[in-house]
Amino acid sequence: MSTSSQAAPPLSGIRVLDLSNLGPGARCSRILADLGAAVTRVVPPVGKGGHRLELPFHSYNASRGWRKLAIDVKQERGREILLRLMAKADVVIEGFRPGVAARLGIGYEDAARANPRVVYCSISGYGQTGPAASWVGHDLNYVAMAGMLATGQRRADGAPAIPGLTVADNAGGMQAAVAILAALLRRGGGPTGSYLDVAMTDGMLYLMSLQVDEYLATDTEPVPGNSVLTGRYACYDFYPAGDGKWLSVAAIETGFFAKLCKALGCEEWIVHQFDDAKQDDIRNALRRMFVSRGRDEWVALLGPLDTCVAPVNSIAEATRDPHLTARGLFAEARHPEHGSVPQVGRIFPGCDRAERSYAVPSASGTDSEAILAEISIGNDELAALKAAGIVG
Numbered sequence: 056m057s058t059s060s061q062a063a064p065p066l067s068g069i070r071v072l073d074l075s076n077l078g079p080g081a082r083c084s085r086i087l088a089d090l091g092a093a094v095t096r097v098v099p100p101v102g103k104g105g106h107r108l109e110l111p112f113h114s115y116n117a118s119r120g121w122r123k124l125a126i127d128v129k130q131e132r133g134r135e136i137l138l139r140l141m142a143k144a145d146v147v148i149e150g151f152r153p154g155v156a157a158r159l160g161i162g163y164e165d166a167a168r169a170n171p172r173v174v175y176c177s178i179s180g181y182g183q184t185g186p187a188a189s190w191v192g193h194d195l196n197y198v199a200m201a202g203m204l205a206t207g208q209r210r211a212d213g214a215p216a217i218p219g220l221t222v223a224d225n226a227g228g229m230q231a232a233v234a235i236l237a238a239l240l241r242r243g244g245g246p247t248g249s250y251l252d253v254a255m256t257d258g259m260l261y262l263m264s265l266q267v268d269e270y271l272a273t274d275t276e277p278v279p280g281n282s283v284l285t286g287r288y289a290c291y292d293f294y295p296a297g298d299g300k301w302l303s304v305a306a307i308e309t310g311f312f313a314k315l316c317k318a319l320g321c322e323e324w325i326v327h328q329f330d331d332a333k334q335d336d337i338r339n340a341l342r343r344m345f346v347s348r349g350r351d352e353w354v355a356l357l358g359p360l361d362t363c364v365a366p367v368n369s370i371a372e373a374t375r376d377p378h379l380t381a382r383g384l385f386a387e388a389r390h391p392e393h394g395s396v397p398q399v400g401r402i403f404p405g406c407d408r409a410e411r412s413y414a415v416p417s418a419s420g421t422d423s424e425a426i427l428a429e430i431s432i433g434n435d436e437l438a439a440l441k442a443a444g445i446v447g
Contacts (some may be wrong), residue, residue: 064091067241067404072097072140073121074128074161075150078221079178079255082228083148087235088120089401093148098139099127100447110196120413122422125447134160139430142169144301146235148176152191152280153183163250173248174238178231180223182254194255201259206266206285208278226258226294283307289337290315290328293367300350301367304341315362318342319354383408388415421447 069092072086077097088094097370126138127133138161141147147166149156156162156177163175180197187200195217198204203222204215231253238249260267266277266284279285286292290306306312313325321340328332345353350366368376368420374385374397386400389412401408423446427437440446 059106064407066092066141069093069145070143071095072137072144072150074156074184075148078150078224079227079231079253079258080148080150082225083176083178083231083235084121086228086232087146088360089403089406092120094121095140095422096121096123097128097140098123098125098447099442100127102420121242122426123420124423125421126285126428127445127447128159128161129442130445132440132443135429136394136427136432136440136445137161140426141166141173143430144170144173146174146176147194147241148178148231148235150178151351153177153179153188167248168251171246171248174235175248176235177249178227178253178255180255182257183252187256192220194221194223197227197255197259200256203263206263208279222262223255223259226262227255230258230261233355236255271434287331287334288329289334289341290336294341294345296348296350296353297346298349302345302350302353303365303367304363304364305365311315311361311363314360315357315364318357318360318362344405370436383411386409386410387412389413390415391417411439423447 066087066206069087071084071087071092071094073080073094074097075084076096077080082093084096126136130136139261141161151159157164166173166175179188179200180192181190181200190196198218199215201223203218207218210215212215231251234251238251242248242293243335245342257356269282270276275281277285279289283291284291290304290312292304294304295433296302304315306315309325309328312328316322316325320346321337324333324337327337354364354366364377366372373379379385384400384402386398388396388398395412400411424434424437425438427446430438437446
């Protein structure tokens, strides 16, 4: 069944003001924009805390479906203009430290006075309340506090391994998008909006809920090597193939493990799947078999046989993976300075994946003139605002 063509995107007509610029806010806005919302990014003018380091290869940075307004909200006139825009918005997203938006006069209460129906989402590292609310941090801090690093492998010096990706940013961005969609649904055609306190660390705790719930129920921490998911059993592990590439094996269910063993000619180990005393023997047997062929040969053979085997792709290999490309998960950003730049396309169900090429503006460009014209700011006033450094 094809879902690539729709009469109108699900969020068509929804207007979003994104004051967050980076991290989870940008990811949230990308989701909303890909679902059809009209997103306006609000950034400071260059020279007033603003910058134009917007790498076109980032799909949450390249402005497919976004417009950009550069405005100095620290000046009274800038705040007045932003509140006029908030009066027309359905959603406002901000990523300041807790309390900063309110001190600037653009917090939830200010927005709600201008627009009682607004859905106002504050995204921060630790949330608006709690002992750590005022702390600064980055992704590594949030995954560390939520306990994720305790379940993975250790470096040679005993420290947790650095994840290598911004897990908390993504967790916070998706949490924010889900909360916003729920708030819009609850609001419906009614007069009342809502305030949403989204913390990246909360999102990480949700991602860790299986492990956290296990500990709360059993008082046993899921550290490396003590459970199926942390490497206790040979049926859930990585194995090198004969060409030096790696395979992931996740045959947890007994039926899947039996099929894997039969396909490899290792039937004698089926009955010992969860026998702790036999795990080294099983791993050695699987290793001996897997090094007899290249990774992709094994994937082609075992993938269709219900064995829970898949390749360990490099990033480069993932972008060329026949399954991922067939799913339409990649797109092309057409940049006026950098040319055509491949990137991750529209991922979420409900997005139109048929459009595989997007025009994105240069980092130095803004849509200020068109955006401000919508609240009746003409060319003369715009010129004065630019001259005063209020609008960029």
